[in-house]
Amino acid sequence: MELDVTGTVCPMPVLKTKKALDSLTSGDELTVIGDYKPALQNIVRFVEDKGHEVLSTEESSDGFKIVIKK
Numbered sequence: 001m002e003l004d005v006t007g008t009v010c011p012m013p014v015l016k017t018k019k020a021l022d023s024l025t026s027g028d029e030l031t032v033i034g035d036y037k038p039a040l041q042n043i044v045r046f047v048e049d050k051g052h053e054v055l056s057t058e059e060s061s062d063g064f065k066i067v068i069k070k
Contacts (some may be wrong), residue, residue: 001028003031003032031068037064052069052070053068053070
């Protein structure tokens with residue numbers, strides 16, 4: 001599943017990530033893309049605190065991409 005949080009600022013990217021993860025089953029993957037750089041660290045922290053796995057993070061000049069395994 002892919003979640004685009006482009007154009008949103010905290011806390012919305014984290015809240016949208018939480019909602020998307022809640023709709024998935026264990027073992028599913030979620031890719032989050034966005035452009036608000038502080039959200040990258042906030043989402044990673046949230047995901048790890050909730051016991052999910054961050055498979056990869058990518059950061060570019062125009063945004064970020066996070067792959068999460070529930």
